[in-house]
Amino acid sequence: xxxxxxxxxxxxxxxxxxxxxxxxxxxxxxxxxxxxxxxxxxxxxxxxxxxxxxxxxxxxxxxxxxxxxxxxxxxxxxxxxxxxxxxxxxxxxxxxxxxxxxxxxxxxxxxxxxxxxxxxxxxxxxxxxxxxxxxxxxxxxxxxxxxxxxxxxxxxxxxxxxxxxxxxxxxxxxxxxxxxxxxxxxxxxxxxxxxxxxxxxxxxxxxxxxxxxxxxxxxxxxxxxxxxxxxxxxxxxxxxxxxxxxxxxxxxxxxxxxxxxxxxxxxxxxxxxxxxxxxxxxxxxxxxxxxxxxxxxxxxxxxxxxxxxxxxx
Amino acid sequence: xxxxxxxxxxxxxxxxxxxxxxxxxxxxxxxxxxxxxxxxxxxxxxxxxxxxxxxxxxxxxxxxxxxxxxxxxxxxxxxxxxxxxxxxxxxxxxxxxxxxxx
Numbered sequence: 001x002x003x004x005x006x007x008x009x010x011x012x013x014x015x016x017x018x019x020x021x022x023x024x025x026x027x028x029x030x031x032x033x034x035x036x037x038x039x040x041x042x043x044x045x046x047x048x049x050x051x052x053x054x055x056x057x058x059x060x061x062x063x064x065x066x067x068x069x070x071x072x073x074x075x076x077x078x079x080x081x082x083x084x085x086x087x088x089x090x091x092x093x094x095x096x097x098x099x100x101x102x103x104x105x106x107x108x109x110x111x112x113x114x115x116x117x118x119x120x121x122x123x124x125x126x127x128x129x130x131x132x133x134x135x136x137x138x139x140x141x142x143x144x145x146x147x148x149x150x151x152x153x154x155x156x157x158x159x160x161x162x163x164x165x166x167x168x169x170x171x172x173x174x175x176x177x178x179x180x181x182x183x184x185x186x187x188x189x190x191x192x193x194x195x196x197x198x199x200x201x202x203x204x205x206x207x208x209x210x211x212x213x214x215x216x217x218x219x220x221x222x223x224x225x226x227x228x229x230x231x232x233x234x235x236x237x238x239x240x241x242x243x244x245x246x247x248x249x250x251x252x253x254x255x256x257x258x259x260x261x262x263x264x265x266x267x268x269x270x271x272x273x274x275x276x277x278x279x280x281x282x283x284x285x286x287x288x289x290x291x292x293x294x295x296x297x298x299x300x301x302x303x304x305x306x307x308x309x310x311x312x313x
Numbered sequence: 314x315x316x317x318x319x320x321x322x323x324x325x326x327x328x329x330x331x332x333x334x335x336x337x338x339x340x341x342x343x344x345x346x347x348x349x350x351x352x353x354x355x356x357x358x359x360x361x362x363x364x365x366x367x368x369x370x371x372x373x374x375x376x377x378x379x380x381x382x383x384x385x386x387x388x389x390x391x392x393x394x395x396x397x398x399x400x401x402x403x404x405x406x407x408x409x410x411x412x413x414x415x
Contacts, residue, residue, distance in 0.1 A: 025365070267368045
């Protein structure tokens with residue numbers, strides 16, 4: 001199975017963290033790199049968006065959103081029924097898995113680029129759309145838990161959070177400026193993208209290594225969940241991609257979106273909205289298991305399945 | 314002539330960075346007139362808060378105020394924060410100039 005070399009940087013970070021190297025990437029750099037990545041992904045999506053009629057996209061977006069609603073619901077039911085996970089924790093974890101990981105998406109796009117597999121550039125719009133509905137579903141699912149729900153601060157946290165502001169802002173700028181308008185910025189936002197992604201993955205390796213202790217708290221059930229859930233999501237994504245007649249590349253990206261779990265927007269929002277949920281569980285599963293799983297095994301696997309599916313049909 | 318010093322309470326809160334926006338809004342609603350925030354990292358009951366990424370970062374909030382405002386803030390911390398969040402708060406008595414500011 002082909003793999004994306006940029007993930008070697010992730011493995012390097014992971015290894016450095018495990019051997020307790022003194023390598024540290026300052027928090028400010030993490031912030032700067034994530035701002036760059038979010039903006040660059042938004043811009044690229046915006047440029048692509050300008051090529052498609054918005055009307056036909058709206059229909060696709062509705063189907064994708066409706067299908068994506070299933071993910072937190074299935075996650076919640078599984079955690080509650082099979083795992084006997086407390087309601088607040090189950091709701092918070094469900095929200096993490098329903099929402100999406102921007103970096104996993106970027107690695108999948110880069111994987112496709114390396115294989116010369118084309119994809120619909122407007123899928124970035126779905127990345128934006130899928131970011132927050134699951135967080136609201138998570139809060140609704142948690143409502144019967146003890147404690148009051150803080151809708152206001154939570155909505156503020158999500159909608160004015162940097163991931164939405166930069167992704168949506170980048171999309172709009174890219175869409176308004178078009179490919180010609182963005183050209184002077186290409187060197188920064190397009191050419192440097194992969195290098196910055198490599199840097200960010202190095203940092204994520206360190207972060208994941210620092211969260212490995214959480215896995216002990218999470219227990220065997222959550223570890224299994226962290227692998228089964230992305231597989232379930234990816235299967236749904238491939239089916240939806242097929243129904244919408246997306247290209248193989250588009251289906252792989254949609255499967256990756258459905259398979260990924262958020263660790264930028266969701267942890268901050270859930271911390272405010274469901275205070276009684278233990279963040280070690282949701283972050284341990286989303287970041288400790290699902291993120292590396294998608295990077296190392298998931299993305300090539302979803303590609304393989306999408307190719308087979310396309311051949312069958 | 315020696316400058317005139319006034320007694321005030323210095324409240325220091327060390328908590329998860331994710332709480333910043335919510336906690337600061339709450340402090341000001343309770344009558345706090347100013348605050349100082351610095352980034353922090355450390356270790357405690359919630360494990361290693363190494364500030365490698367925003368979710369594992371801490372902040373240190375310092376507030377100068379009078380006793381009634383301090384009591385209101387401490388009550389809110391006890392009611393809504395101590396149970397669910399990584400948060401420590403401690404109080405010391407300090408002397409300030411320009412008492413009307415605090």
